[in-house]
Amino acid sequence: MLELLSGFIVELRNAGLPVSLTENLDAMTAISHIPLEDREAFKYALGATLVKNHAHWRSFETVFEVYFSLRGPEYNIIDGDGEGSIDDFLRQMQDAQMKGEGNGGAGGMDQLTPEELMNILMNALMNGDQAMMRALARQAVQRFAGMEPGRPVGGTYYLYRTLRNLDLDGMSEKLMQASREQVGGELTKLEERLERDEYNHRIEQFKQEVEAEIRRRLVADRGAEAMAKTLRKPLPEDVEFMHASRDEMQNLKKALQPLTRKLATKLARKRRHGRKGPLDFRNTVRHSLAYGGVPAEPKFKYPRPSKPELIVVADISGSVAAFARFTLMLVYALSNQFSKVRAFVFIDGIDEVTDYFKKTEDVSEAIARINTEADVIWVDGHSDYGHAFEVFWEKWGKEINPKSNVILLGDARNNYHASQAWVVKEMKQKARKVFWLNPEPRSYWNTGDSIVGEYGTHTDGVFECRNLRQLEAFVEKLA
Amino acid sequence: MAPRFDSVQQVRDGLKAVNYLADDGIAGVAFLADRLGKPILVEGPAGTGKTQLAKSIAEMTGARLIRLQCYEGLDESKALYEWNYKKQLLRIQADRNSDSWSEVHDDIFGDEFLLRRPLLEAITADEPVVLLIDEVDRVEVETEALLLEILSEYQVSIPELGTITAKQIPLVFLTSNNTRELSEALKRRCLFLHVDYPQMDREKEIVLTKVEGITEMLADQVARIVRSIRQLDLKKSPSVSETLDWARTLVLLGIDTIDAEQAKETLHILLKYQSDIAKAAKELSVD
Numbered sequence: 001m002l003e004l005l006s007g008f009i010v011e012l013r014n015a016g017l018p019v020s021l022t023e024n025l026d027a028m029t030a031i032s033h034i035p036l037e038d039r040e041a042f043k044y045a046l047g048a049t050l051v052k053n054h055a056h057w058r059s060f061e062t063v064f065e066v067y068f069s070l071r072g073p074e075y076n077i078i079d080g081d082g083e084g085s086i087d088d089f090l091r092q093m094q095d096a097q098m099k100g101e102g103n104g105g106a107g108g109m110d111q112l113t114p115e116e117l118m119n120i121l122m123n124a125l126m127n128g129d130q131a132m133m134r135a136l137a138r139q140a141v142q143r144f145a146g147m148e149p150g151r152p153v154g155g156t157y158y159l160y161r162t163l164r165n166l167d168l169d170g171m172s173e174k175l176m177q178a179s180r181e182q183v184g185g186e187l188t189k190l191e192e193r194l195e196r197d198e199y200n201h202r203i204e205q206f207k208q209e210v211e212a213e214i215r216r217r218l219v220a221d222r223g224a225e226a227m228a229k230t231l232r233k234p235l236p237e238d239v240e241f242m243h244a245s246r247d248e249m250q251n252l253k254k255a256l257q258p259l260t261r262k263l264a265t266k267l268a269r270k271r272r273h274g275r276k277g278p279l280d281f282r283n284t285v286r287h288s289l290a291y292g293g294v295p296a297e298p299k300f301k302y303p304r305p306s307k308p309e310l311i312v313v314a315d316i317s318g319s320v321a322a323f324a325r326f327t328l329m330l331v332y333a334l335s336n337q338f339s340k341v342r343a344f345v346f347i348d349g350i351d352e353v354t355d356y357f358k359k360t361e362d363v364s365e366a367i368a369r370i371n372t373e374a375d376v377i378w379v380d381g382h383s384d385y386g387h388a389f390e391v392f393w394e395k396w397g398k399e400i401n402p403k404s405n406v407i408l409l410g411d412a413r414n415n416y417h418a419s420q421a422w423v424v425k426e427m428k429q430k431a432r433k434v435f436w437l438n439p440e441p442r443s444y445w446n447t448g449d450s451i452v453g454e455y456g457t458h459t460d461g462v463f464e465c466r467n468l469r470q471l472e473a474f475v476e477k478l479a
Numbered sequence: 480m481a482p483r484f485d486s487v488q489q490v491r492d493g494l495k496a497v498n499y500l501a502d503d504g505i506a507g508v509a510f511l512a513d514r515l516g517k518p519i520l521v522e523g524p525a526g527t528g529k530t531q532l533a534k535s536i537a538e539m540t541g542a543r544l545i546r547l548q549c550y551e552g553l554d555e556s557k558a559l560y561e562w563n564y565k566k567q568l569l570r571i572q573a574d575r576n577s578d579s580w581s582e583v584h585d586d587i588f589g590d591e592f593l594l595r596r597p598l599l600e601a602i603t604a605d606e607p608v609v610l611l612i613d614e615v616d617r618v619e620v621e622t623e624a625l626l627l628e629i630l631s632e633y634q635v636s637i638p639e640l641g642t643i644t645a646k647q648i649p650l651v652f653l654t655s656n657n658t659r660e661l662s663e664a665l666k667r668r669c670l671f672l673h674v675d676y677p678q679m680d681r682e683k684e685i686v687l688t689k690v691e692g693i694t695e696m697l698a699d700q701v702a703r704i705v706r707s708i709r710q711l712d713l714k715k716s717p718s719v720s721e722t723l724d725w726a727r728t729l730v731l732l733g734i735d736t737i738d739a740e741q742a743k744e745t746l747h748i749l750l751k752y753q754s755d756i757a758k759a760a761k762e763l764s765v766d
Contacts, residue, residue, distance in 0.1 A: 022667055026515065033514040034487075034507075041487055044507040052666040054522060054657075054673040190739040190763055194703045197710065201679075258657055265658045269551075269619075360754075364712065 005031075008067045011228045012050060015059045016235045019050050039068070055236055055255055065212060066219055066228045114165075117143075121166070125175060125202050133202075137209035140166060145214060158214045168203050175199045237468040241323040241439050249322065253364075255468060256326065260333035263475060267337045277301035307339040308432070308478070309403045313392060315410030316376060317347045317383045323439035323465070324409050325367050330475060331407075332363045339403075344396070345370055346388035349378030352396070383413060385455075386420035393423045400427060405478065406434045408459070412445075412452035419451050425458040436462040437474065483513045483540055483607075483650070499528070499535035500677075500684050508672045509536060509650075518630050518651035520615075520666065523674035525656055526718025530613055532674070533652035537609035542650070545604070546611045547597040549618045555625055559635055561594045588639040598629050602645035609650045615665075616655040623665050626653075630668045677719065679706045685719060690726045700737050701726045708749065708759050717749040725749045739763055 005028065012019050026049040034045045043064055051060045117139065124132035144165040145158040179195050234240075236255040239248045283299035291297070312331055314324035328343060335341045335357075342354045351374045356366040378387060400406065406427050428434045436459045438445065438452055445462075446453045456462040465471050484490050491506040501509070509532075512519045521529045537544040547558060567587040595603065601610040612626065629635055633645035653669060655661060677685065683702035686693060701722065709716045717725075725748045734741055743760045750756045 018663075020663075020667055026517070026670075029515055030511050033511060038487070040503045041507045044504045045511055047504075048508045048511060048519075048670040048672060052520075052669075052671045057673065188738060190704075190737070190742065193763060194700075194707060197707045198703065201706075262657070262659050 002028075004067065007225065008046075008063065009050070011063050011067065011225070012060065014228075015063060015233075016238060017051065017056050017059060023050055023052075042068070058251075059233065059235060062233070063228055065215055114143075118166070118171075121206075122171060122174060122178075125171065125199065125206065126178060128202055130205075133206050134209050137206060137213050141210060141213045141217065158218075159211055162210055162214070163207065168207070172196070172199055172203060234467075237472075239468070240466045241326060242320065242466070244322060252326065252468065256329060256333070259468065259472060260330060263330075263472060264334055264337060266476065267334070307337065308405050309340045309401075310338045311342045311344070311400065311404050311406045311431075313344045313346070313350075313388075313406065313408050315347070315383055315385070315388075316345045316370070316374075317381075319383075319413065320409070320411050320439055321371075323437075326468075327407075327409055327437065327465075327471065328367060328370075329363050330471060332357050332366070334475065342399075344392060345374050345376055346385075346392075347376045347378075347381055348384035348387055349376050350388040350391050350395075351375045382415045383410070384417045385410065385412060385414045385451075386418040389423040390420050393426065397423075397426070397430075400430045402430070402432055404431050406431045407478075408434070408436045408455070409439075410436075411438055411440045411450060412436075412455055413449050414451050416449050419454050421451075421454050421458060424455050428458050428460070434459045435474075435478070437465040437471075438462060439465055441466060484510050486510070493539040494535055497535050497538045498688050499531060499539075500681060500688065501532075502677070502681060504672065505532065505674065508670055512650060512670050515670070516633075516648045518653055518669045519672050520653045520655065520661070520669035521672045521674055522655045522657050524676065524716070524718060526720040527674045527676060528719055529654040529674055530611065533609055533611040533654070536650060536652070537611075540607060540609070540650075542607040542609045543604065544609050544611060545597050545601045545649075546613060548613045549615050551617055551619065553618050553622055557596055558598050558622075558625055559596050559629075560599045560637060561596065562588070562639075563592045563594050567592050590640075593637075593640070598626075599635050599643070601649050601651075602629065602633055602635060603643060604649070605646060607647065607649070609652070612651065612653045614656060615653045616658050616661060620662055623662050627664055627668065630665070676709060676716065679703065682706070682719065682722060686723065686726045689723050690730060693726055693730050694735065697729060697735060697737070698726065701729070704737065704742060704763070705749070707763070711758060711762055713750070713755045713758065714752045715750070715755065721749050 006024075009019055009024055009027070027046055030045040030049050031042060034041050036042060046064065047057070047060060051057055117136070120132070121136050121140075123129075124136060140162050141158070144162045146161060176192070176196060176199065233248075236248075236251045237259075239252055241252075244252060278301055280299045280301040284295050284297070287297050287299060288295040310331065312328065314328060316324045324345065331338075331341060331343075341357075342352065343357065344350055344352050353366075353370050353374050356369045356373075357363065360366055378384070408424070424434065436452065436456055440450070440452075442464045444450065452462060463470070463474050465474060484493075487503075487506050487510045490510045491501055494501045494506065494509075508519055511517075521532060523529055534544060536542075570587050570592070571583060593599075597610070601608050615623070615626070630651065633648055634642050636642045653665075676682075679702050682705065683698050686698040686701055687695065690698070705717055705722050705725075725745060728745055728748050729737065729741075732741075732745075742763055746756050746759055750759060
């Protein structure tokens with residue numbers, strides 16, 4: 001047990017979770033109070049002692065599934081005291097599978113035709129029958145995934161194969177149809193919406209069952225360590241903007257909201273608790289009256305730093321669009337920490353988009369409008385920093401004043417156009433600060449057509465901003 | 480000291496008896512906190528019953544609830560203890576010429592002149608207590624350090640008196656709305672519990688137990704609609720307490736089944752931003 005648990009904790013650390021030694025010890029003590037056969041309680045005991053940040057919970061769950069998936073009650077292969085290494089699990093798991101295939105572990109489902117299987121699945125989804133859904137998930141994986149031991153393919157491949165055969169999207173429609181018939185007539189809009197949500201929820205549950213089943217089988221095939229490695233995903237704050245998948249983007253979005261709240265509180269606090277200023281003579285004298293005219297309690301003026309003004313100029317061409325979107329979202333979510341925010345976007349033409357944000361409270365809606373409406377294409381829709389900067393300077397250059405901070409976002413991949421770096425130089429002379437944020441790893445800078453160095457010499461700093469963590473650190477510094 | 484709870488199930492049933500429906504995570508962590516003698520850090524969106532959890536545990540175990548509401552600028556004289564200096568002055572003046580210096584000195588730093596604040600009160604109490612440190616994320620990082628000694632050792636060091644150790648280990652709950660990252664030192668000393676919006680079934684149960692005179696049918700509908708609304712991308716998702724308010728309103732209005740029109744008219748109880756209300760109304764009627 002100890003061995004398994006320490007392997008588990010090493011894997012958590014590998015996944016990026018900060019697990020300290022005391023937490024490790026706590027976990028050990030905690031599980032000694034928990035009946036081991038209760039898998040949920042076991043999981044919560046580990047979770048409560050090891051994971052101290054809700055954003056990390058998903059990573060924890062994945063690792064937990066990998067390490068302890070074979071111990072679930074539905075498998076019934078491990079005796080209560082939990083002695084034994086992974087090899088043991090493996091052997092027993094295979095035995096269990098063998099038996100399962102022999103006498104029909106998932107009921108008599110082996111003999112069913114695919115059509116019958118689909119019907120059963122539909123019924124199970126209709127009635128929300130959990131046990132049936134789990135059995136079906138097992139059956140579906142066994143039948144459709146075509147898993148072969150030792151094949152070096154990731155779990156997503158098997159998942160895709162299984163789900164393709166099940167046609168779950170069509171299932172949702174069919175379910176809706178069925179419930180319409182059940183009431184005998186049309187559902188109201190509200191009812192329809194609610195029914196649909198309910199079915200989608202159940203289908204999502206079923207998908208998770210399938211995923212879990214595949215994972216269980218893969219672990220049995222390859223061992224927990226190898227499996228954990230392939231499943232290892234960066235934490236939301238470490239996901240790189242430039243290579244985020246759609247799922248990761250969703251998670252990033254979710255992580256962004258609490259982050260902005262935290263940042264806003266932090267910034268407001270920082271501003272209020274600035275250093276003490278010079279002696280406030282009037283106030284000191286006033287307070288001295290309480291001590292019979294002795295200035296016993298000196299009072300100081302608190303400096304009230306003005307909120308900075310922000311001008312964001314972002315490249316929104318394909319390669320860096322996600323990064324620009326995130327930065328704009330973050331900046332606008334924090335807009336009350338700045339006295340004024342103006343936003344410009346460009347590819348090879350440049351357009352001001354400040355108004356999009358003004359008209360709506362919903363930042364994501366504004367971002368969506370930028371993608372469709374902003375006029376950013378001049379010739380061919382390939383990034384041309386030089387031209388964009390030139391036009392910016394012509395049209396809006398006058399409006400940069402000593403209070404404004406200019407933030408330039410982009411990878412500075414200029415497609416070998418003229419750089420027009422003098423614009424940045426001029427900006428720096430007029431503005432309070434000019435920063436450049438680059439979403440590329442530092443080692444890629446100034447390779448190929450990237451000329452970030454050329455622009456960078458004229459700015460107050462070029463920052464690598466590959467993930468939320470770095471972006472957060474930058475914004476905090478700025479305000 | 481004997482543990483308060485025998486099993487996770489007991490915690491669960493006990494909480495249910497005082498009208499708090501806990502899920503596995505909540506009951507499990509409460510059970511562990513008792514066994515390990517560790518505080519629980521409860522985190523989660525506003526209005527999901529974090530504070531209520533502490534209250535319910537207190538009610539269930541028959542313990543006294545001592546509450547420390549945190550705010551910016553909280554310091555040790557408000558949280559831990561303070562010397563009652565007015566009384567000390569009186570004491571000195573009362574017998575100015577009789578006692579020797581050392582006698583007076585020992586005397587004015589005695590128990591009599593100590594004002595107990597919530598934290599000290601919790602650990603010196605004789606009867607069982609539950610200590611609730613509410614919204615701990617509101618204090619500054621430096622103030623957090625105040626809590627560390629009491630959370631890990633259950634003791635308070637007062638320079639003039641020495642160290643006061645707890646007579647019994649209280650159950651401690653810290654709640655946080657996550658407006659800032661708490662320090663590692665604090666997190667390390669606690670068990671972590673994230674209370675999220677409940678699953679639909681549990682929310683329905685909660686509505687059924689907390690709202691008087693609601694029909695099962697209506698509770699089911701309420702829970703389903705709230706779940707659908709939470710899936711939208713809103714500024715502020717409806718919390719459990721808002722769900723309950725909404726259910727109560729519907730009951731008062733004498734509504735048995737909600738149709739889209741009624742839902743739309745009462746949405747402002749569930750959602751607090753105009754843009755959210757507009758969005759939800761649109762989503763619920765046109766789909």
